[in-house]
Amino acid sequence: MTQFHAPSDAAPGAQPPSPSSRATLLDMQGIDISFGGVPALRGANLSVAAGEVHALIGQNGAGKSTMIKILTGAYRRSGGTVRFEGREIDFRTPKEAREAGISTIYQEINLVPFRSVAENIFLGREPRRFGLIDWREVQRRASALLESFGLQIDVKKPAGSYSTAIQQMVALARAVSSDAKMVIMDESTSSLDEREVELLFTVVRKLRDDGRAVIFVSHRLDELYALCDRVTVMRDGQTVAQSAMKDIDKRQLVTTMLGRTLAAVVQDDSAAREANLARRGDKAISARNLSAHPKVSDVSLDVHAGEAVGLAGLLGSGRTETMRLLFGADPAERGTVSINGKDVVLKSPQDAIARGLAYLTEDRKAEGIVPDLSVRDNLTLVCLRTLSKHGIVDVKKQQTIVDRFIASLGIKLRSPDQPIRELSGGNQQKVLLARWLAAQPSLLLLDEPTRGIDVGAKADVAKIVRELRDQGMAVLLSASELEELTAVADRAVVIRDGRTVAELDGAQMSESAIMDAIAYGSPGTSQLVEAAQSAHIDDALEGDRHGS
Structure with missing residues (x-):
């Protein structure tokens, strides 16, 4: 596991006491757990001190949620x-954890929207008088607690009538009112705008100053550096780094999360890319200033016929949301989309x-396969209309399509009538890819096509994508x-916090x-940072020489 000590480009913020001066509140060591024989955590560690905001980060599947x-008490470790x-401790239920002083605030706020703010804060713990709930005292305490956060609202109004940011404050107030010693915030800022985020950060800093610990889960790098004192990085079910935020720069943080050391980053074959770009066709799709609050704020990109464009960014950067906007699955609030040179509005x-x-x-699993249907039915789901006449499927045509794609994509199965749930993850993915190819699309949107499949299947999918590109898709x-x-x-095309920040091609494009x-x-910013640091050191040395 890495302990970083390096120059930082962290954003300035409040200076809390050094980690060594705080007492350890939580210490998780050597945590293991498996699901269906597959390890989800392997010797993972997490140590959090009282009075600190601690970042817990990692890509999807790294083990953060399992650790929490x-x-x-939601899972039992092995x-x-x-x-x-x-x-x-060994909590058996989340209720035991709450009673011990650990409160969790999830991305999806767990409030009762039609109950008042005051009721939500003290739900199940209402002060009583003569055996009855003292509603006046409930409202007084709720108002005082929120005012201590700098928030003055009518606590008698339903929680659901307030903005997401206010609801996050209510959830925090509920945690504080229960005397929580530790608050876990899981992607709590994902649906907030900048002003709302800063309001939330003010409250979190107050919790820290009051001696409470906060575990902060987020993929927004600027937020981590603005708020957090220390960071734990997880990857593939293991803890791979622990550091003070000031001792790890953003480049190190990204490479550690992705598992690619600087020495391992290899320049790819730019000549092949240049050749592909030279023979590409017209624009198949073009998006300008695409926006849909809160995940996408300003995305622009083009994809030509006969080229493959990579959409890069950390989890939570807005990649999936951009894909959904381009496919009409979510409505865009702003921006334009054109297909084959014509502006369109995709409503569905x-x-x-x-x-x-x-x-x-x-x-x-959730949005792709229909698990109880056969491979045959799953594969032809999109093109059923073209295979049907008067509502009757032409079984012969269907079988021809199924046989063709099973052979061309190398799908391994016992029979096309086999339920798709029985196939391996890689073969399920090939069936889903075949489903769309059977519809003869001109533009293919692939969101994490190799997630959760083995190395061999990943290579197969990559080969298929290259062949489709070479055929003009x-x-x-x-x-x-x-x-x-x-x-x-x-x-x-690189997306960061819902915005397009870079477009790289040919010789420019590298990991x-x-x-x-x-x-x-x-x-290229890291090179500029390193050069500036080097120049600063050289200037200092030159000054010492002149002064001696």
Whole structure:
């Protein structure tokens, strides 16, 4: 596990006491847990001090949520120890964790929207008088608590009538009112605007100053540096780094999360990319200033026929939301989309499909496969209308399509009539890809197409994507693994906090340049930072020589 000590480009903020001067409140060591024989955590560690805001970060599947659920009693660990306030604990339910002083605020706010703010804060713990709930006291305490946060609102109004930011404050107030010693905030800022985020941060800093610990889960780098004192980075179910925020710069943080050391970042074959770009066709789709609060605020991109464009960015940057906007699955609040040179308004996925778009979702289990249907039915789901006459499916035509794609994509199965749930993850993904290809799209949107499949299946999917591009299809590919993205894409569009911050192609595009854009908002920034630091050191040395 890495302990970083390096120059920082962190944003300035309040200076809390040094970590060494605080007492450890939570200490999780060697945590193990498996699901279905597959390890989800392997010797993971997390140590949090009282009176600190501690960032817990990692890509999707890194183990953050599992670690939190073990701490709060939702999951039972199979190995390791958890100590809280110096005592070894093993919570069996989230209720036990709350009673011990650990409160969790999730991304989806867990309030009763039609009950008042005051009722939500003291729900189940209302002060009583003569055996009855003292509503006047409930409202007085709720008002006083929120005023201590700098918030003056009518606590008698329903919680659901207030903005998401206010509801987050109410959830925080509920945690404080229960004398929580530790508050876990899981992506609590994901639906807030900048002003609301700063209001929330003010409250979090107050909690820290009052001696409470806060575990802060977020993928927004600027937020981490503005708010957090220390950081724990998880990857593939393990703790891979622990550091003070001031001792790790953004570039190191990104490379640690992605699992790609600077020495391992290799320049890809730019000559092949340049050749692909030279023979690409016209624009298949173009988006300008696309926006949908809160995840997408200003995204612009183009994808041409016969090219693959990589959509890069950390989890939470807005990649999936951008894909959904382009496919008409979510409405855009602002911006324009044009297909084949004509402006369009995609009101639904049906509109997108009719215009030649196909979208392979990142969550194949929840939004892709129909688990109890056969491979045959899953594969031909999108093109059933073209295979039917008077509502009757032409079984012979259907079988021809199924056989063709099983052979061309190398789908391994016992029979096309086999339920798709019985196939491996990689073969399920190939069936979903075949489903869209059977509809003969001109533009293919692929959101994390290799997530959760083995190395062999990943190579197969990458090969298929390259072949589709070479046949003239336009492909927009989103991927967390930069190595996979640069192996397939001719160009990269980098998104950070819902905005397009860089476009890279040919010789410009490399894992190193993409990492820079993710970390700093533009490629090549880390070299400028290093050069500035070097120049500063040289100037200092020169001054010493003249002064001696």
